[in-house]
Amino acid sequence: MKTVSENKCFGGTQGVYTHASDACKCDMTFGLFLPEEAAHVPVPVLWYLSGLTCTHENAMVKAGAQGWAAEHGLALIFPDTSPRGDDVADDEAYDLGKGAGFYVNATEAPWAPHFNIWDYVAEELPALVGENFALDMSRQAITGHSMGGHGALTLAMGLPGRFASVSAFAPITHPSASDWGRKQLGAYLGANESTWTAHDSTLLMRDKGFDGPVLIDQGGDDQFLDLLKPECLAEAMAARRQDGVFRMQKGYDHSYFFVSTFMEDHVAFHSEALHA
Amino acid sequence: MKTVSENKCFGGTQGVYTHASDACKCDMTFGLFLPEEAAHVPVPVLWYLSGLTCTHENAMVKAGAQGWAAEHGLALIFPDTSPRGDDVADDEAYDLGKGAGFYVNATEAPWAPHFNIWDYVAEELPALVGENFALDMSRQAITGHSMGGHGALTLAMGLPGRFASVSAFAPITHPSASDWGRKQLGAYLGANESTWTAHDSTLLMRDKGFDGPVLIDQGGDDQFLDLLKPECLAEAMAARRQDGVFRMQKGYDHSYFFVSTFMEDHVAFHSEALHA
Numbered sequence: 001m002k003t004v005s006e007n008k009c010f011g012g013t014q015g016v017y018t019h020a021s022d023a024c025k026c027d028m029t030f031g032l033f034l035p036e037e038a039a040h041v042p043v044p045v046l047w048y049l050s051g052l053t054c055t056h057e058n059a060m061v062k063a064g065a066q067g068w069a070a071e072h073g074l075a076l077i078f079p080d081t082s083p084r085g086d087d088v089a090d091d092e093a094y095d096l097g098k099g100a101g102f103y104v105n106a107t108e109a110p111w112a113p114h115f116n117i118w119d120y121v122a123e124e125l126p127a128l129v130g131e132n133f134a135l136d137m138s139r140q141a142i143t144g145h146s147m148g149g150h151g152a153l154t155l156a157m158g159l160p161g162r163f164a165s166v167s168a169f170a171p172i173t174h175p176s177a178s179d180w181g182r183k184q185l186g187a188y189l190g191a192n193e194s195t196w197t198a199h200d201s202t203l204l205m206r207d208k209g210f211d212g213p214v215l216i217d218q219g220g221d222d223q224f225l226d227l228l229k230p231e232c233l234a235e236a237m238a239a240r241r242q243d244g245v246f247r248m249q250k251g252y253d254h255s256y257f258f259v260s261t262f263m264e265d266h267v268a269f270h271s272e273a274l275h276a
Numbered sequence: 277m278k279t280v281s282e283n284k285c286f287g288g289t290q291g292v293y294t295h296a297s298d299a300c301k302c303d304m305t306f307g308l309f310l311p312e313e314a315a316h317v318p319v320p321v322l323w324y325l326s327g328l329t330c331t332h333e334n335a336m337v338k339a340g341a342q343g344w345a346a347e348h349g350l351a352l353i354f355p356d357t358s359p360r361g362d363d364v365a366d367d368e369a370y371d372l373g374k375g376a377g378f379y380v381n382a383t384e385a386p387w388a389p390h391f392n393i394w395d396y397v398a399e400e401l402p403a404l405v406g407e408n409f410a411l412d413m414s415r416q417a418i419t420g421h422s423m424g425g426h427g428a429l430t431l432a433m434g435l436p437g438r439f440a441s442v443s444a445f446a447p448i449t450h451p452s453a454s455d456w457g458r459k460q461l462g463a464y465l466g467a468n469e470s471t472w473t474a475h476d477s478t479l480l481m482r483d484k485g486f487d488g489p490v491l492i493d494q495g496g497d498d499q500f501l502d503l504l505k506p507e508c509l510a511e512a513m514a515a516r517r518q519d520g521v522f523r524m525q526k527g528y529d530h531s532y533f534f535v536s537t538f539m540e541d542h543v544a545f546h547s548e549a550l551h552a
Contacts, residue, residue: 009533010536064343219284255283258285260286261284261285
């Protein structure tokens with residue numbers, strides 16, 4: 001693992017690191033914020049998964065999360081959204097290939113060798129950061145934006161017991177019924193839709209839900225409402241009697257101006273679950 | 277004036293606008309955050325001037341200022357740092373020409389026709405935003421980062437009575453004695469150094485100071501300490517008995533991770549002066 005940069009930030013350290021990834025068979029880069037407390041004791045972890053076109057960097061510089069994480073004594077991990085490098089398959093569209101891993105393990109050509117972001121985020125990266133930093137991996141929570149909200153919700157429901165709480169900003173909620181999903185799950189996982197179920201938050205919520213609190217924020221003026229389908233997840237949460245809150249935020253769009261506005265609430269929400 | 281974008285943000289609106297500038301003889305773009313209160317009443321204004329290589333956008337997305345401005349009911353204005361466009365002179369170096377206006381009115385070729393950022397920030401843009409938005413232009417304060425900290429300090433001392441308070445993050449304090457300054461003031465203003473005095477915060481502080489409170493934050497591990505020369509301004513402030521605070525922040529560097537860490541303090545500082 002190599003250190004790309006470390007900047008003091010809100011009393012802690014915002015670092016960027018690269019490492020050779022077994023899961024993705026390429027070098028991967030991630031951001032990690034450690035609060036001041038991590039100098040003395042392992043701290044709880046909040047994962048932030050980013051959306052389409054993003055790298056590890058977008059949320060790290062635009063979401064305004066570090067100040068709140070410092071206040072609550074939490075680490076933040078910002079993984080990349082796909083494998084990278086010249087020998088990694090790509091597509092001309094912004095929503096397939098690099099920057100669009102959709103948090104699955106691809107089984108289909110040409111994606112299969114590298115696009116294993118599920119394994120990367122679920123297994124490889126937790127092991128790496130758990131070994132190398134003062135993190136209490138028994139206390140993890142997860143959030144994300146858009147495609148990253150989809151990732152946070154599917155990982156949280158797909159790995160019962162791993163995360164104390166899950167939240168999302170404008171998540172893709174029902175990819176098997178959306179153009180943000182059918183195209184990518186078809187490309188990465190193939191035409192057999194039974195393999196898609198584990199990567200559809202609405203279906204997972206209907207089937208089993210999440211054993212902990214859930215917080216969803218969705219902008220009412222989001223330009224992608226037709227693709228995100230928040231009504232599907234809201235209905236599924238309510239039908240399951242899921243412990244959770246779904247908030248439609250009037251006037252907000254899909255941007256990081258929306259994400260940063262409600263970041264304080266999300267960090268406080270996870271902190272409560274992690275310190276319970 | 278044309279609206280480039282408007283995003284709801286912390287209950288208010290983060291807008292980006294372009295207009296034909298008389299001062300710079302080109303189209304100029306700026307960011308403006310209006311808090312919720314501006315829907316009902318004109319609000320006080322905090323200017324944020326950016327550093328080398330920046331546009332209107334950097335601080336708008338990375339400084340984390342909007343949340344604090346919303347809390348204190350302040351507008352934020354993010355001007356660009358230089359004229360723009362194909363017919364505007366430039367230099368291959370990052371620290372001269374586009375992105376490096378240094379908040380002066382250039383008198384020398386090839387810069388003179390367009391590089392009038394002092395007039396732009398001091399006269400043209402205030403008039404434009406005062407006419408078009410719910411701003412109380414009798415209550416203004418100013419801050420900035422690096423070259424923008426230089427701009428904030430020189431404008432504040434150069435326009436007595438305009439600003440209630442001035443602050444800066446890691447400002448270029450003494451450009452007439454630094455490689456971040458001699459090159460640019462020489463290029464824009466010519467070899468006669470008497471014309472530089474109005475654009476040197478240390479000299480202005482020695483000569484007249486500022487009629488209001490001053491707040492300076494400087495990272496102790498800033499990679500540009502030799503160019504910024506914080507000791508010159510600190511000495512001048514103390515020698516003048518300037519109402520103000522100079523803080524050396526141990527371990528912080530020159531990045532926006534530093535700026536965002538102390539933004540809450542700066543916005544609160546200006547709010548106190550603006551609401552006095």
